[in-house]
Amino acid sequence: MSEPRIMLTAMAINEALDIAMTIDPKVFLLGEDIAEPSGGVYKVTNGLSTKHGLHRVRKTPISEQAIIGAAIGAAIAGFRPVAEIMIMDFLAVCLDQVTNHAAKIRYMSGGQTTVPMVIRTSAGAGRGFGAQHSELLEAFAVHSPGMKVAVPSTPADAKGLLLTAIFDDDPVLFVEQMMMYWDKTYAGHVPEGDVRVPFGKAATRREGSDVTLISYGRQMYDCLAAADALAVDGVSCEVIDLRTLVPWDEAAVMASVGRTSRAVVVHEAVTRCGFGAELSSRIHEELFGQLSAPVQRVGGANTPVPYASNLEADFLPQVSDILLAVRRTQG
Amino acid sequence: MDDVERPDAPDRDTLLQMFEIQSRIKLCDERFRTMLMSGQIQLIYYSPRGQECISAGWGVHLRQDDYVVTIYRGLHDHLAKGVPLRELWAEFLGRATGTCKGKGGPMHITHPASGLMVTTGIVGAGIPIANGFGLAAQLNGTDQVTVVNFGDGASNIGAFHEGMNLAAVWKLPVVFVCQNNLYGEHTPMSMSTGVDYISERAAAYGMPGVTVDGNDPVATWRVMGDAVARARSGGGPTLVEARTYRFWGHLMGDAMEYMPKDERKAAMAADPVVLYRAWLINNGHATEAQLAEMEEVLTAAIDDAVEFAMNSPQPDASELYTDVFGDNNDAMLQGVSR
Numbered sequence: 001m002s003e004p005r006i007m008l009t010a011m012a013i014n015e016a017l018d019i020a021m022t023i024d025p026k027v028f029l030l031g032e033d034i035a036e037p038s039g040g041v042y043k044v045t046n047g048l049s050t051k052h053g054l055h056r057v058r059k060t061p062i063s064e065q066a067i068i069g070a071a072i073g074a075a076i077a078g079f080r081p082v083a084e085i086m087i088m089d090f091l092a093v094c095l096d097q098v099t100n101h102a103a104k105i106r107y108m109s110g111g112q113t114t115v116p117m118v119i120r121t122s123a124g125a126g127r128g129f130g131a132q133h134s135e136l137l138e139a140f141a142v143h144s145p146g147m148k149v150a151v152p153s154t155p156a157d158a159k160g161l162l163l164t165a166i167f168d169d170d171p172v173l174f175v176e177q178m179m180m181y182w183d184k185t186y187a188g189h190v191p192e193g194d195v196r197v198p199f200g201k202a203a204t205r206r207e208g209s210d211v212t213l214i215s216y217g218r219q220m221y222d223c224l225a226a227a228d229a230l231a232v233d234g235v236s237c238e239v240i241d242l243r244t245l246v247p248w249d250e251a252a253v254m255a256s257v258g259r260t261s262r263a264v265v266v267h268e269a270v271t272r273c274g275f276g277a278e279l280s281s282r283i284h285e286e287l288f289g290q291l292s293a294p295v296q297r298v299g300g301a302n303t304p305v306p307y308a309s310n311l312e313a314d315f316l317p318q319v320s321d322i323l324l325a326v327r328r329t330q331g
Numbered sequence: 332m333d334d335v336e337r338p339d340a341p342d343r344d345t346l347l348q349m350f351e352i353q354s355r356i357k358l359c360d361e362r363f364r365t366m367l368m369s370g371q372i373q374l375i376y377y378s379p380r381g382q383e384c385i386s387a388g389w390g391v392h393l394r395q396d397d398y399v400v401t402i403y404r405g406l407h408d409h410l411a412k413g414v415p416l417r418e419l420w421a422e423f424l425g426r427a428t429g430t431c432k433g434k435g436g437p438m439h440i441t442h443p444a445s446g447l448m449v450t451t452g453i454v455g456a457g458i459p460i461a462n463g464f465g466l467a468a469q470l471n472g473t474d475q476v477t478v479v480n481f482g483d484g485a486s487n488i489g490a491f492h493e494g495m496n497l498a499a500v501w502k503l504p505v506v507f508v509c510q511n512n513l514y515g516e517h518t519p520m521s522m523s524t525g526v527d528y529i530s531e532r533a534a535a536y537g538m539p540g541v542t543v544d545g546n547d548p549v550a551t552w553r554v555m556g557d558a559v560a561r562a563r564s565g566g567g568p569t570l571v572e573a574r575t576y577r578f579w580g581h582l583m584g585d586a587m588e589y590m591p592k593d594e595r596k597a598a599m600a601a602d603p604v605v606l607y608r609a610w611l612i613n614n615g616h617a618t619e620a621q622l623a624e625m626e627e628v629l630t631a632a633i634d635d636a637v638e639f640a641m642n643s644p645q646p647d648a649s650e651l652y653t654d655v656f657g658d659n660n661d662a663m664l665q666g667v668s669r
Binding site for chain 1: 429442449459463464466497658
């Protein structure tokens with residue numbers, strides 16, 4: 001056994017971008033502030049413009065429509081652009097390019113033109129950034145046929161899923177939760193080299209028999225914490241990390257819930273019409289007769305993200321919310 | 332155009348090539364409208380009639396491997412870039428043999444083999460995407476040029492501003508062609524736009540801007556040639572405003588109450604294709620018989636395309652679910668195919 005390579009999430013993402021640009025000259029990056037000397041507002045692209053050149057790590061004006069549009073055109077013309085939208089809330093100012101163009105062009109052209117691009121974006125509450133710099137909006141893209149969506153929870157997945165995303169022939173929204181970039185809590189082993197994680201394959205992070213907790217991204221850790229707490233009371237939780245939402249691993253979810261007969265879905269995005277609603281609905285459609293209790297949802301409050309730290313903490317789904325939801329499935 | 336010889340005119344071949352493109356557009360449009368009015372076909376149709384000279388003006392400067400992006404009023408641009416008649420008609424009619432297998436329709440014509448890369452139904456949205464084609468050419472070190480077409484209305488949407496600025500900053504080989512037909516949908520330019528000429532806006536981005544009479548084929552040819560040459564030689568983007576008029580309003584069935592009757596009547600009396608035809612003959616560039624023969628050949632080609640399209644089947648029902656993703660399968664279509 002070789003020594004584990006413990007890395008922070010931001011470094012794992014940086015490594016994936018570096019590898020992709022090294023192995024394929026058609027890969028380039030564009031976005032606000034991503035080049036040296038700043039290397040990105042979160043330093044995620046640190047060092048890459050020095051190594052690969054300013055023509056491949058392209059600083060742009062603060063023009064999200066222009067960024068995504070340029071990526072789309074270049075992708076159709078044979079490149080594999082990785083566009084950065086600094087904060088996920090800013091997707092709202094370029095959503096036409098994302099949903100009307102990136103997502104639909106393959107279909108509208110009858111498969112003649114494809115858009116192999118990635119939109120990397122950082123997201124999430126917990127940093128005191130207020131309502132316009134904290135949202136999880138993955139449901140926008142999930143609701144746009146043609147877009148793929150990945151939300152990694154570990155540094156290894158961040159690297160492996162990003163490499164898969166870059167070399168996929170469809171547009172991918174790649175969601176990075178900013179709380180995870182440089183926090184040692186989320187550090188983990190990352191395999192060396194071009195190691196890719198396939199889309200549509202969930203990871204079972206903990207095996208259990210009484211209830212299935214289904215999550216993705218940072219909230220997977222809240223599920224593990226809840227599972228620890230419940231184990232003390234003799235409740236055995238299975239924790240499934242979806243890793244990608246389009247496609248999502250329906251087979252793994254149905255197999256697990258089929259065994260446990262109880263499910264709780266957990267994510268940071270606001271609960272109403274979040275991806276958890278789709279998960280819950282699909283489980284009910286497939287397994288209604290086998291369920292011991294209705295599927296429960298845990299998500300962000302149905303509010304804008306507040307600023308004050310106590311309110312922001314209350315907005316976010318808590319481990320205690322997951323515990324309560326599990327209790328509700330036990331009737 | 333005035334009926335006098337023009338020292339600024341190109342050679343005869345180019346003059347006739349432009350007439351061929353204009354006539355192809357005019358005759359196609361007339362056939363679409365005739366068939367629509369008689370109920371033979373049904374589709375949403377944005378007539379380009381009146382704007383033919385603009386597309387012909389850039390069309391003769393472009394190579395097959397140059398890129399064109401256009402909008403829902405795009406039939407003239409599709410034809411000027413060489414999209415074949417049969418596949419184009421079939422796509423307009425939603426047939427399996429269309430450019431996009433009947434899945435895109437008139438607002439989304441795509442034919443990469445001709446270099447017609449994107450047709451968008453969203454005003455202004457093609458402008459940022461055109462930059463991507465320009466960037467691809469620049470990164471590849473080729474001298475391919477991208478021409479993006481849009482209307483005067485698009486110059487008031489944010490994508491125009493973002494796209495023009497980025498093209499100037501990155502010196503992209505893109506020609507921005509504003510086909511100014513004086514109306515954005517049902518609203519005259521005077522009520523929506525704070526400048527008299529769209530080309531004035533180029534100065535704000537640090538790129539050359541020029542206004543040309545888009546109904547004058549010779550002047551348009553010259554301006555487009557300069558802009559294409561600048562882009563091809565690495566000189567960066569140009570905004571060309573070609574002023575024109577749309578004869579049939581925003582879309583077929585438009586009652587056109589908002590267009591003064593006299594204005595429209597005068598524009599149609601000065602039909603640029605009809606005037607150009609007369610100019611070619613009167614100035615000895617072509618004979619009546621020669622042009623009539625060109626028109627006959629085009630009419631026969633359109634007859635053939637109409638027949639081809641009308642006899643083509645609609646797409647197979649299974650096509651609803653194809654081309655959503657590259658690895659299109661049940662897992663990718665969860666919740667879609669059920």
